[in-house]
Amino acid sequence: MITTLTCIVCPMGCSVSVALENGIVTEVAGYSCARGKKYAEKEVVDPRRIVTSIVRVVDGEIPILSVKTKESIKKDKIFDCIASLKGIAVSAPVKIGDVIVKNVAGTDVDVIATKSIDAA
């Protein structure tokens, strides 16, 4: 099976083809650099993404906190991750890097704060 995808590692957006046989990459073509080759191989075998979102803040100087997964998670877990963040509210103060949700959607990856928010 050959999958053609657009590399998203840099703005060049190369079209990269990956041949897969029995779950093993047998050939990669169309990339312009090693980073693109690595991305394409991983994207076909085990696609992952960092997820960014927001949660509500109670008693903070601002009412919304930006958050992200600490590491990339499997692409098919993205919607579960976002659903897990619905209805979450944290109390200020919050420090950048604080864990907001542990092991989100059973991924073994935590969701962390990407900024600090003082109490109101």
Ligand code: SF4
């Ligand atoms: S293959 Fe390399 S040059 Fe092409 S889009 Fe990917 S990172 Fe950029």
